[in-house]
Amino acid sequence: MQRYILQRLVQGVILLVVVTSIVFFIGRMTGNPVDMMLPEDATEEDRQDMIKRLKLEGTIMDQFGVFIVDAVQGDLGTSIRYRQPATDIFFSRLPNTLAMIPPAMILAIAMAIPLGILSALRRGGIIDRISATIAVLGISTPNFWLGIVLIYLFSVTWGWLPSSRMGGPLNYIMPTITLGTFLVAGFMRLIRSSMLETLDSEFVKLARIKGVSETAIVWKHCLRNALIPVLSLWGVFMGGLVTGAIVTETVFAWPGIGRLTYEAVIFRDYPLLQAVIIMDAIFILFINLLVDILYAYVDPRIRFE
């Protein structure tokens, strides 16, 4: 187990180096940052000053070397706009995003598991059809559009819910729905299909032969097996959640990582953008490691050798 985790961590570091290089070089492909950021009447002195401040001396490979050396020491550069270390800004905004993810996840799980199971048990029934409709709508509705429509209805038209920023529990409702909808749809359909598969399996037949109750068959024998593919989807969806957060937080003026990413793009704050993307990558790698460890608890066939 420890060896496995270590192995995954090494893989994670390699992946991180790849991500970092891509982010760094693609950032440079959009043009020389100094030219883009300096005002038109800047003097040569200003120019040299900025090159020094942003550590842009030498060739691009030299700059990359400096960037990597700093990054290893936890310094991902200084935000141009905030004039603070990019990681500090990231961590100050992180709690706000982390506060939004659990409600969205809970919404997704609380809706997807029961609806997925019921659709599988009563295939072709009313619940199955309704949830199929919800799934299609959920997958095909863009977050930003859903967010705007919710604001239009609940804030503008009826005035029931606050339209933006953090605050009380009411502020969480619309962002949660916006962020959670596409999760609900994916999870629900996956749970349905994997439940159908396990319900049809020989071990379920044997459990019935043993006289196990239908409740135990569904919630014990089937669900545990049906959750295995859901778990891997969860790891993938966490990536989607990060990108989903960019849109959702922007629409609801939510001061989290997503909005920070958006701002970094808009204000061409490329050190901040690099830092945010690298931190997101670390976050997603970490979640996927967690998923792999959870796997072992759900499925004993997976052993870490």
Added chain:
Amino acid sequence: MDSAPVLEVRNLHTHFFLRRGVVKAVDGVTFSLKRGEVLGLVGESGCGKSLTALSILRLLPQEAARTVEGQVLLDGEDLLAKSAGEMRQVRGQRIAMILQDPQTSLNPVFSIGNQLHEALARRLDEGGRSLRERAVDVLRQVRLAAPEQRIGQYPHELSGGMKQRVVGAIAISCAPEVMIADEPTTALDVTIQLQYLDLLKELQTSLGMGILFITHDFGVVAHMCDRVAVMYAGRIVETGPVREIFDNPVHPYTQALIASVPKLRRKAGRLRAIDGQPPALSDLPAGCRFADRCPHAEARCRERYPKAVSVGESHTASCWLAA
């Protein structure tokens, strides 16, 4: 061996109601199983053997399948008349079943012990032993080596033969009156098939249960069974003691089946296959279902289905030529 039947199946009809028509997969099956007896249910694939077994347990595979007629009497009580809750008390406790493929019949994510406990917990132990002790004991009964370690293991850690022993242990854990074994050795290595059959035989003798042994293998029948029921296209065509059926098969289908079994002591030649295909179960002929493949078929065979007639001591056959 001459006791009252523990399980009697009378005129059982299980049909599939599909959009394209009614498939009469089990269409008037009648047989009885005595206490302490092994009855072989023999026939080719698709003749309705397994569906008969599932009809007895009322675990039909799809909603489209329904038992529309007949009786399944366990100690004289009709199982088809029981409620779903009562039926659940019958399963596992009074009738157990072993499925064909041990690779898929255990749940991969629960330990052997856990899956045994589910079966054991349904009956209180007189000796007041813990579930764990009983699980170890029942694994010992099926001759699984190192049972104390096995209960903590998961199915993927066991070989196919070991898994099938676990399935056997689950089946005997509540000391059932009837065990249905649906081709329990088909998926096992040839080298361990015989061991498993001997184990079943031994358990049957020590526990006194009746076994309905489903197979397509006459070699296994000769080894295991006291009596045989030969099934063809949803019906039993011939029933009798094993020796009788082997030495003196009456129904042409039984004769053809026995002729198609390779024999060790005879000069090797081409095996005799039965020409043609069984009739479509959705469009059954009025007369004998084997008539189209039967070398002796006459006009009356195609007109009406022959009644079962006695052709020897407890030996019956449904054939016009036997009457």
